[in-house]
Amino acid sequence: MNIEARKIEFIQEFLKVQSEDVISRLEKILRKENNTSDENKFEPMNEEELNKRIDQSESDFRNKRFKSSSELLSKYE
CATH class of the missing domain: 1.20.5 (Single alpha-helices involved in coiled-coils or other helix-helix interfaces)
Structure with a gap:
């Protein structure tokens, strides 16, 4: 399965989530990953x-x- 198909599948599953707690945890994970990738950008x-x-x-x-x-x-x- 390619990355685009995985994203679509993830979004479909995410839309089914009814728990505020689960959504909050996923948001935290996403924020953390985005911050980490920003920190890894190295400008020589x-x-x-x-x-x-x-x-x-x-x-x-x-x-x-x-x-x-x-x-x-x-x-x-």
Whole structure:
């Protein structure tokens, strides 16, 4: 069965549902799946953006605007 046929079959079954609870749970699942797929969209940096970040990081380091790994770890202990 192809995806379009599965969608139609699912919609037909969904239309038969009489329980508010079931509809709410299906809505939550759908929202969660849509949010997850949005989060998985990855936009790579271009070379210019990467170089800007590198320059900013080097500047921060030179000007002592950073935290050591031990400082970060102590925050979560």
